[in-house]
Amino acid sequence: MIPEALDFRYLLAEYYKRIGIEEVEFVVITMIDHFIQQGNELITPDLLSLKMNLSPALIDQTIVRLMNKGLVDYTYASAKTGALSTSLQPLKRRLYREFQLDLADKEKANKVDITSQLENIFGVYQKELGRSLSPAETQRIREWFAYGYSEQMIIDALFEALSKNRRSIRSIDKILLQWATSEDIEKEGFSIKQENWDEDIDKTIEIAKKKWFDFDDE
Secondary structure, three states: OOOOOOOOOHHHHHOOOOOOOOOHHHHHHHHHHHHOOOOOOOHHHHHHHHOOOOOHHHHHHHHHHHHHOOOOOOEEEOOOOOOOEOOHHHHHHHHHHHHHHHHHHHHHHHHHHHHHHHHHHHHHHHHHHHOOOOOHHHHHHHHHHHHHHHHHHHHHHHHHHOOOOOOHHHHHHHHHHHHHHHHHHHHHHOOHHHHHHHOOHHHHHHHHHHHHOOOOOO
């Protein structure tokens, strides 16, 4: 079943072609959903024809095709009364599955893209610094990426530090913070980053005492 946060009609419009639904079938499905939303349980061709330009015979043929495709189902609403009800749940499950597949593909593509960018950053840093990066340094670079700094910005910050004869991760960290703060001030007139930096300066100094900052050349 499609979660409430997802709109059934949006998913139907997005994926109906992919799952082999024809335009006439699309319209019939939309009207079936409309009648269900109005509180009707059994949706018949005659009922649909009251709101559609299609003939009952054509609607009936369309519903049969949808049933054969496993997208529309008729179930017993009550075992006691034996009353039938029309269900779009098979279709909704299919649409939700397509949505999940798309989401998984996008997440996979994003992970591949992020991995590629990080590998490029690591390569540039190791080349320019003339050494391998420590686990703590690679973790800090990952954190920059997570904070929203772009690949190019992280690389530019390295070259900015090198131009000032500074070769530590902490120096680059400060440059990125300054750039981000300046950008915030230019856009908003203030910077949360700067306020947080000032408030956490003692914590920052403690972090700076870690071994991977020992070679800080400021």
